Amino acid sequence: MAELSVNHLLGIKYLNKKDITLILETADNFKEVINRSIKKVPTLRDVTIANVFFENSTRTKLSFELAEKRLSADVVNFSAGGSSVKKGETLIDTVNNILSMKVDMVVLRHPNPGAGIFLSKHVKASIINAGDGAHEHPTQALLDSYSIREKLGDVGGKKVLIVGDILHSRVALSNIFALKLQGAEVKVCGPRTLIPKHIESLGVSVETDLQKALQWCDVANMLRVQNERMDISYFPSTREYTQQFGVNKKILDNLDKEIVIMHPGPINRGVEITSEVADSDRSIILHQVENGVAVRMAVLYLLASKIN
Amino acid sequence: MGQKVLLTSKEINIILHRLACQLLENHLDFKDTALIGIQPRGVFLAERLANLLKTDYGVKDIDLGFLDITFFRDDFGRGEILRANMTKMDFLVEDRKVVFIDDVLYTGRSIRAALTAIQSFGRPRGIELLTLIDRRFSRHLPIQPNYRGRQVDAIGDEKVKVMWEANDGEDMVYLISK
Numbered sequence: 001m002a003e004l005s006v007n008h009l010l011g012i013k014y015l016n017k018k019d020i021t022l023i024l025e026t027a028d029n030f031k032e033v034i035n036r037s038i039k040k041v042p043t044l045r046d047v048t049i050a051n052v053f054f055e056n057s058t059r060t061k062l063s064f065e066l067a068e069k070r071l072s073a074d075v076v077n078f079s080a081g082g083s084s085v086k087k088g089e090t091l092i093d094t095v096n097n098i099l100s101m102k103v104d105m106v107v108l109r110h111p112n113p114g115a116g117i118f119l120s121k122h123v124k125a126s127i128i129n130a131g132d133g134a135h136e137h138p139t140q141a142l143l144d145s146y147s148i149r150e151k152l153g154d155v156g157g158k159k160v161l162i163v164g165d166i167l168h169s170r171v172a173l174s175n176i177f178a179l180k181l182q183g184a185e186v187k188v189c190g191p192r193t194l195i196p197k198h199i200e201s202l203g204v205s206v207e208t209d210l211q212k213a214l215q216w217c218d219v220a221n222m223l224r225v226q227n228e229r230m231d232i233s234y235f236p237s238t239r240e241y242t243q244q245f246g247v248n249k250k251i252l253d254n255l256d257k258e259i260v261i262m263h264p265g266p267i268n269r270g271v272e273i274t275s276e277v278a279d280s281d282r283s284i285i286l287h288q289v290e291n292g293v294a295v296r297m298a299v300l301y302l303l304a305s306k307i308n
Numbered sequence: 309m310g311q312k313v314l315l316t317s318k319e320i321n322i323i324l325h326r327l328a329c330q331l332l333e334n335h336l337d338f339k340d341t342a343l344i345g346i347q348p349r350g351v352f353l354a355e356r357l358a359n360l361l362k363t364d365y366g367v368k369d370i371d372l373g374f375l376d377i378t379f380f381r382d383d384f385g386r387g388e389i390l391r392a393n394m395t396k397m398d399f400l401v402e403d404r405k406v407v408f409i410d411d412v413l414y415t416g417r418s419i420r421a422a423l424t425a426i427q428s429f430g431r432p433r434g435i436e437l438l439t440l441i442d443r444r445f446s447r448h449l450p451i452q453p454n455y456r457g458r459q460v461d462a463i464g465d466e467k468v469k470v471m472w473e474a475n476d477g478e479d480m481v482y483l484i485s486k
Contacts, residue, residue: 002391029392033379037400038428041379071379301379305389 002026004302008120008127011136012177020181024146026298027291034070034293044073047304049105050098053130054080057109059265059289060130060139064107067296073304076103091115092122099125104307105300108132126303134168134229140264141174143295145182147288148219151260156183161213163245164223164272167194168230171264172223176202189213190245193234194225210245215255221262222247222273238271248274252282260284314441314468315458315481323457327438328360330455331407338370340433341405346422347376347393350410352472353440357409373397375408377421395425402430407455411470413439416451441468441481 004019012020033041049068053061061077068075078098085094095106105126108116113135120127131137145155152158160179166172166188179186186204188195195206207213214220225241235241247261261273261283269275278285315323335341338361345354351374361367378392408422419437426432440457446464460483462468467484471477 002389026392029376029378029394032395033428036428037430041428042424043379043381043384046385302389305385307385 002302004306007303007306008116008129009138009299009303010116010120010127010129012138012141012174012181013136015138015181017181020142020145020178023142023295023298023302024149026302027142027146027294030070030297030301031291031294034290034297040070040072042072043301044068044071044304047071047105047307048074048076048103049107049300050076050078050095050103051107051130052078052095052098052109054085054108054110054115055131057130059292060109060137063289063292064128064130064139064296067293067300070293071297071300071304073105073300076101091119095119095123095125099123105304126307128299128303131170133170134173134226135170136174136177137170137264138174138178139292139296139299140171141178142299143288143292144171144175144221144262144264145178146291146295147262147284148184148260150287150291151284152218155179157185158219159185159187159217161187161189161207161217161220162223163189163210163213163220163247165194165225165234166190166199166223167196167234168226169223171221175221176204180204187213187216190223191235191241210247211251211254214247214251214259215257217259219260219262220247221264223264224266224268224272242271246270246272246274247277249276249280252277258282262288264288310485312483312485313480314460314483317473317479320440320457320479320481323440324356324360325364327440327455327457328357328365331357331438332361332365332367334436335405335407338367341407342371342373342399342401342432343407343409344373344375344397344401344422344426346408346410346418347374347378347395349412349470350408352475353411353438353470354409355474356472357438371399371404373399375422375425377418377425380421380425382417382421397429400430401426401432403433404430406432406435407438408435409438411439412441412443412468413437413451413453413456414443414446414468416447416449419451420449440470443468 107128109130113133115132116129189207345351358372374396376393376395436454438455439453442456442459469482471480
């Protein structure tokens with residue numbers, strides 16, 4: 001009756017509009033649950049989930065772990081740092097070893113794009129992509145859509161601007177897919193060097209003038225410059241980046257409307273966004289974090305129901 | 309597929325008044341009591357009873373809540389997945405008398421789930437169960453109603469369908485056989 005069309009969450013690209021609606025509506029129920037005095041439900045008490053993280057994470061890992069625990073799943077955590085990966089074990093071997101301990105679902109973060117897709121073809125478990133390199137970060141896009149829907153009532157018809165390092169951002173790609181599926185208009189803004197060629201083919205428009213772009217949008221999603229993924233220099237200096245693409249209170253005050261500010265975190269305060277803006281009423285950054293738990297509970301619940 | 313009328317609109321109306329009176333007898337002014345409709349179908353009955361108590365029996369305030377049990381069911385992953393509904397409880401049930409209200413009592417598993425779910429909202433002093441239709445002989449668990457509208461002997465593959473004016477356009481209870 002209410003089922004996802006997929007057995008894994010590998011990317012928004014593989015979902016349809018109905019799937020997204022189902023996830024967001026189920027998240028409404030879980031949002032109510034996590035605001036109770038007792039925030040836990042027994043639904044996944046016979047499901048075991050492994051959080052396998054080959055890359056650093058604060059929010060996503062915590063958020064998944066909380067979501068799992070609030071659904072009463074058994075949780076094991078794995079991070080590549082202190083593991084046998086260092087001894088040369090392959091991804092498939094690592095995960096198969098974890099699965100032989102009767103694990104039903106794997107939440108995977110990996111620096112290589114497509115790691116989740118690859119794994120889903122080779123192991124028997126439901127895979128949830130928690131970020132694969134610069135490819136996709138589907139739960140982030142879902143929680144962003146949820147937060148926009150919560151704040152503005154609907155995603156369809158809204159004008160969403162994504163600002164910053166689009167080239168290295170999995171958040172940007174997943175958001176573009178999710179927003180377009182739901183009928184939003186999407187524009188990206190950033191230095192030309194950080195906007196992928198042919199991005200217009202995804203149905204988004206490009207603007208390099210931040211002021212113009214902000215004037216156009218209802219929501220601005222500010223991305224972090226991902227220095228760790230940059231092998232060459234994409235802009236002259238951080239100072240110059242901030243001058244051209246950083247959002248501060250003055251810029252927002254100059255607009256003739258109020259816009260919603262989002263950020264997937266971690267924030268480089270004073271670079272892409274000033275503290276004053278990040279902590280203002282316009283910002284829904286902390287709502288995004290809260291909604292992340294509800295959305296991840298919905299994803300886990302809906303995928304776990306498909307495990308035989 | 310055959311369909312038989314179990315209760316007509318008139319009969320339902322009489323039963324609702326009787327149930328309201330029985331609740332009144334035990335709960336008087338409802339100050340210490342919370343009525344809780346079990347989502348999704350128990351909500352209509354709970355709303356009707358709460359309204360009736362206010363309009364016809366002079367009860368001033370009644371705490372009415374809706375409890376969704378989807379995440380507390382014991383058949384997760386064993387059959388089709390059901391859409392959850394909203395839980396709406398604007399009050400705590402700590403040390404209060406709670407009346408669960410559902411349209412049909414069948415296996416008792418929904419009520420078992422509700423007994424667990426309610427714990428998220430406090431520790432009630434006591435819990436009672438009110439049901440419009442009590443399907444005898446089909447219980448999986450030792451659960452019985454305190455207030456029942458009508459007891460029905462329905463066999464396994466028969467279905468009891470309760471319709472409400474507010475949602476379905478008429479008050480009616482049907483017994484549907486395959």
